[in-house]
Amino acid sequence: MKKRSVTNPESGIPLSGKTVTDDNMVKKVLDAESRKREAQKMLSALKRERDAVLDEFNDFRNARPVPVSPPVFRSGNSERKRITAADGHGMRQDKKAVSAFLADVKAHDPDEIILLGDWLDCEGWLAKHHVIGFVSNCDYTYQEDIRATNDFLDRLQTAAPNAVIRYFYGNHEDRVERAIVDMVLGNAADAAFLNQLWGIESVLRLKERGIESIRRDVIYSEGLPRGWLKLGNMCFAHDAGGKGKNAARDVVAKAAMNVTFGHTHREDTATIVFPGVGICKAFNPGCLCQVQPIYMHSDPDSWSQGYAIDFIAKSGLFQRVQIPIWRGESLGAAMLS
Numbered sequence: 001m002k003k004r005s006v007t008n009p010e011s012g013i014p015l016s017g018k019t020v021t022d023d024n025m026v027k028k029v030l031d032a033e034s035r036k037r038e039a040q041k042m043l044s045a046l047k048r049e050r051d052a053v054l055d056e057f058n059d060f061r062n063a064r065p066v067p068v069s070p071p072v073f074r075s076g077n078s079e080r081k082r083i084t085a086a087d088g089h090g091m092r093q094d095k096k097a098v099s100a101f102l103a104d105v106k107a108h109d110p111d112e113i114i115l116l117g118d119w120l121d122c123e124g125w126l127a128k129h130h131v132i133g134f135v136s137n138c139d140y141t142y143q144e145d146i147r148a149t150n151d152f153l154d155r156l157q158t159a160a161p162n163a164v165i166r167y168f169y170g171n172h173e174d175r176v177e178r179a180i181v182d183m184v185l186g187n188a189a190d191a192a193f194l195n196q197l198w199g200i201e202s203v204l205r206l207k208e209r210g211i212e213s214i215r216r217d218v219i220y221s222e223g224l225p226r227g228w229l230k231l232g233n234m235c236f237a238h239d240a241g242g243k244g245k246n247a248a249r250d251v252v253a254k255a256a257m258n259v260t261f262g263h264t265h266r267e268d269t270a271t272i273v274f275p276g277v278g279i280c281k282a283f284n285p286g287c288l289c290q291v292q293p294i295y296m297h298s299d300p301d302s303w304s305q306g307y308a309i310d311f312i313a314k315s316g317l318f319q320r321v322q323i324p325i326w327r328g329e330s331l332g333a334a335m336l337s
Contacts (some may be wrong), residue, residue, distance in 0.1 A: 080312045083104075084310070087170070098288050100330040104336065115168060116261065120200065122176060123140070169216050174216060180194045214229050232316045233258055238263055247261075247282075252270050258280055265291075289305075308321065
């Protein structure tokens, strides 16, 4: 028998100081004590959680504030637009992709246009240093190739009458000069004379058009490779040394500056932050020629068509937008509309 200072839970009669002999009542008293102990444990746990939350709140309230720098806004009132495209390849142009590109150029009315080389294809006899060995790769003449590129330039200047245009020589344009040098057996005077007659600047009438030509054998900026041109915060080159599917990564790692290049025929972007230099990016806008060339046979080449546009603020800061073209349709239409 046990004495308990409790109340009968059924009748409500005080049992304090009384002897409880009923087995059922003893069990109920023991259960009540057990629940009381559990409640006390829960209360202690809640107090500990409350104290931890209070400590965390006090730490937060007493923490040192992070210094805040005022935002820097640069004037964008004198923004310019610059469009970059690469690798049209003359008679190997993709007609639908070129038409989509020219429609966007007309809508944007850019201030500058950069043509990053290989706008002539120069296959056939001009490609003897790069023999493919397929009759179908010789299905046009050099005259037809020249006419195709001139037609493109005519349409481009009509679409962007206010733009300053720069034409970079690519490795395909190089084939003309190489053929001339071979033809005259290395005689410099004869080579220069024939280059005036048949060279790129002559056959495309670049001076007459007011288009600046950027050759691959000339140093345009001190400290940069031949054929590279620096405009503001961006460098441009046809072949900047990047190869394969990681070309942009290779280019920015070598250059440690912003570079736009062509040659690899696929849209590509890479970013590296260099200590002491800052964020540097390399871009390839893609090509405007036919994809899957004959020399790739049945091996998918992952080439992609497109172009790029830079929105340039007066400060020189710029935002690059890469615009893919898929099956003759520009994916930049939403931005234009």
